[in-house]
Amino acid sequence: MRRVIVNSTPLIALCNADLVIIDDNAAKKTAKYLGLTVTGTLGVLIKAKQSGIISSVKNAITKIQSNGFYINENIIKLALKQAGEL
Secondary structure: OOOEEEOOHHHHHHOOOOEEEOOOHHHHHHHHHOOOOEEOHHHHHHHHHHOOOOOOHHHHHHHHHHOOOOOOHHHHHHHHHHOOOO
16 A cells, blocks of 8 residues: 655654655655655656646646645646646
8 A cells, every 4th residue: 555645744754655745845855865656746646647637737837826735836836837838
């Protein structure tokens, strides 16, 4: 059974997860240092598009930004490029 830990920085050191979803840079570094596979929100959106779950990463980004989620514009461009939308 796959386990996923979402934004649980204090638990990183205790987990044996297959994937850790974290947007905090310090927590990402810690998880990577511990040998865990790490992705962020945009990585999840890209995978969702590749899997046919969503049709547009750009639309999903717009929706989460409208709810107050900040994403650097350069990071958005990289994500859209990876998703084939730029």
